[in-house]
Amino acid sequence: MSDINYELNLTVNGERGSFRVSPRLSLADFLREELHLTGTHVGCEQGACGACTVRYNGDQVRACLMYAVQAEGAEVETIEGITESGELAALQEAFHRNNALQCGFCTPGMLIAAADLLKHNPSPDRDQIRAGISGNYCRCTGYHSIVDAVAETCSGGTKEATQ
């Protein structure tokens, strides 16, 4: 048994690349350490906290619960990619207006989970929003403002921040 390098070809944020990786390297560590996409955070390495949530072939998954080598041929999107594409702009604006983040460590995963929720249910109520993001730990906000931000986004939200 050896830690030999395995070939990995995949598309990350629209860019195709070929890499050689150790099979035990998690997708999260691959994104962070090899591609320097440090917006994908690592909080527990056991799939509980959701800080490493990324899109894998269009669906949200835990990047800590996959080995990078498994992503052969896959399309992976991280917070950096979907920020730059502008896809998340409305949600990000609503998070900003509502101060739906403090330390920001959960935020990339939370945004991906929230976007995924809105994809499947464009107008969730507060309980559905809470259920939809229940796999993403936030230790700072108490979630209220995150729920506000998601609710505001799905109602087409242009509501100004309370002055």
Next chain:
Amino acid sequence: MSEKPHLSVLDRPNSYIGRSVPRPNARRLLAGRGQYPSNVSLPRMVHVAFARSPFAHARIVGVDTEAARQAPGVVGVFVGEDIAKICQPWVGTLEHFAGMKSAPQYPLAHNVVRWQGEPVVAVVAQTRALAEDALELLLIDYEELPAVTDPETALDPDTPLIHPELGDNLVFGSKVEAGDIERAFAEADLVVEDEFHFGRHTGVTLEPRVVVADYDPSEERLTAYHGTQTPYQMQDVYARHLGLAEENVRVVVKDIGGAFGIKLHVHGEEMTTCALSMLLKRPVKWSADRLESFVSDIHARDHRVRARLALTKDGRILGYDVDDLTGVGAYSVYPRTSAVEGNQVIKLVGAPYTQQHYRAVLKVVLQNKNVMSQYRAVGHPIAFTVTEALVDKAAAELGLDPMELRARNYVPDDAYPYKSASGFTYEGLSLQRSLEKLKEMIGYPELREEQRGLRDKGVYRGIGIATFVEITAPGPAFYGVGGARISSQDGCSMKLEPSGKVQLAISVNELGQGTETIVAQIAATELGIAMEDIRVVTGDTGATPYGGAAWASRGAAIGGEVTVRAARALRDSILEVAGASLQTSPSELDLRDSLVVSREDGEELISLAEVGRIAYFRSDTLPPGFQPQLSVVRHYSPQGLPFAFTNGVHASYVEVDVDTGLVRLLNHWVVEDCGRVLNPKLVDEQARGGVAQGIGMALFEECLYSADGQLTNGSLADYLVPLSSELPDIEVAHIETPSQYSEIGAKGAGEAGTAASPAAIMNAVNDAIAPLGGRVTAMPMTPERILRSLKRI
């Protein structure tokens, strides 16, 4: 027209004060561009992993590191003695806590391990994975010793000693007394009492603790990219304990993934990592994994409190009698100690009430468990759960509404300054107004009506109220007088850039609470510029003035005040330059919209950019001898009283499933008075986040230990923090009683949410189950505990 008085920062035109301005620095976090220490990667960097004690108490008989040294990618293997050679041990005591004692703590265990998870051997390798591989090759022989885990028996003569040289397992004992407590209880019409248990829990910062230590031997300089709330404190600690010159130690923390009081203590892993960088002369990274966090991040709480409350039959509180026993693990934590929490408990019970008689006894004892120390709202949730649970119990006995009993006993809003039974002086609180506002906010009579109606249908809902009075923004009397090199002052420097914009550097750092935003709001207001024209720099001891940084809800109170003062100094300097250039007196000038204007009639004279241009590039046009001073620095330490006091009241509305013991949180409300509210949204969010952590304490979070000192739920699957589905909406309202000791008048808002939410929830749960004879006085209130109290099992 007579000369206008100088406008306070609060009254200036276009003021940002009191406005819910979004946080400019949140944008990078939303884009995944946060600069967390866990993201730091340096050339030649290697990674450390720790072998940790599998036993709660054991002698290290031998360590065989040979196989680990030979493992692929291993750079070095280090045992306790290796690190002790260059890192001095520390002792977590404070001189003003009479009789306090603890033993020297080494970065890596020294001969004896005293808690399961204590770091024993450090393995450094090219990658974290390779370091973990090598850990499996270490052979460490232990001789197990009896573990002391139960605080109740920690002081018994036949209990083994955790540190034999201390003579016993007592860290600290204290007593607070006022009035005549024996007589008060003898003459009371009603005495209610309970024994309360508060489980150990921990902070679970989403980003674990991280340090990247980079020692450069050519300059004897250590740079630590350390996820800490207190970079200056760590600069001091690293310098003194590693034998480095203080000016050669730089601690950098830009973004930090949660702190909550966890990241201001000295832990062995960070000290070891810095020592390793010195030994290896290259950058070393330690990024805790979640399993390590549970056994090594400080734990919190762990109290057994017996308390009784004496009242007259008309519901007047005579006094509290309190006995607090707290288990703090194997060492008192450095440098803030593990006695402060208990010390706050015994001074805060009954704090909102006009009690004349008081007695509180504290014992802080050692255990073979992970160390315990200050975490968000230090001591307050314990004190106010005890205080308010007994008030509710008394109200029930007296047949009084719990709101009414509180209203009868609060220190009245017009009674300030007021000296509390435990010896605190409150500058100004708003307990009565807060309660009135809360009643209105929750629709109290209607809520009671709803509760009664549902009870008839077998639905058990409860309403819980809990008041708090909170210590914030402490001055030097808190740590400084005890010999701890923890600064109570903060510094702010500002410079006018040639462009007319401003760079501001401040020692209070950003944890996500919004410090950078509020200081920009204040500076922009004072300087008459837009917030966008201010760049705030925090979290770098090499770039900011020295200060205490972020702890004890001090950011707004101290950081805000020092910002006003620095901004005023810069403003004066700008007006001097403008005056010199315009050949007019600075007192005739004012700043508005990035312009120097006439103070008299607002006439626009020159822009700040022009001031910058003249000062930096054309000082030859200024009068001879005049030297523009467009960089300023100010420091501020709280003055007046030793601490600020905030106050407020929480309400919780819950539904208890009496057949399963599961609790559903329906609503939570907070009315808080943190003095001047600089940014209402940010204060709301501090309250909400604090409430969520209090909810964790009340219902979910506990570090479970076996009788032999093994942590049995140390993973994020087994340790339960409340998630979005469990938390209710949290409504927040404000009352403002600004401090008169500072211009800004802010007192601090970071911990109010945590201070009384557990108490409100306990009262709500007990209110719900009282008709069935249930009462729970242990946290977390698990289904098991609730079912037992209801005698369902």
Next chain:
Amino acid sequence: MKSPQFDYVRPGSLDQVLDLLAEHGDEAQVIAGGQSLVPTMNMRLAAPSVLVDVNHVPGLAGVELCGKWLRIGALTRHAEIACSPEVARHAPLLARAAPYIAHEAIRNRGTFGGSVATADPASEWPACCLTLGARIHLASRKGTRTIPAEDFFEGVYQTAIEPHELITHVEVPAAADGMLYGFDELARRKGDYAIVGLAVQARIGAKGPMKLLRRNDQRLSEVRLGFFGVAETPVLAQQAAAALEGRPLDAESIQAAQSALADDLQPLSDLYTSAEAKTHMTRVLLGRVLHALSGDHSA
């Protein structure tokens, strides 16, 4: 929390998978969704030398009605089950249970076969398989075999799977007219493993051609009560089920079933909940699920 080293293979066919398992035996570990396996490896509680990734093997995923059985490919993701019209129609118990499994990101990746193979005593799919009388289909170089769910779950994380075998699919009996299904669990947080959980299947009224003749017959038969989170494997409460057989679903029969439960289950404590509390909770949960079913049925 970094996995130990391993070799990785990504077979492109079932044959290749079976060859690899035959070759490496105990040393090999199949990875499908990996949602339980990867944490275990990150904690170094598992250290296979070869990881056999079955995610690219054709034919292992998907749901299909095959006669009276609904065939669920081992590689079918939880999320697919949750929104599959076939599952909703032919295996409503699974559709009800799916939302209780962890969270969306986990459901997108975790697989039905993986969950069955992992055999966590507190997880949903094994209990549903047991309750429905599912058949678990295994393949190896030696051929295929089918094991009834009753004989499949042997202990905590222990099943009848041999090291060289792979679950290819699971069959559950397709729902027929007159069948009732109930599912609920008690958990302190949404998405957590249950403190106690229960999956119920029962037939109400007469079967087949007798139905027309005995239209008012509301008696229960084929009652199966699958509890999970209570023992080392999911458990069928036989006595409680017997107490319901041949009786209408009403307060009286429900109470009889609750009383009989004491003979069926001796729950084990977990980190937070004692055996006594779990015993109590199983009774409460049984009452709730059955009452809800009686409500569903009458409505």
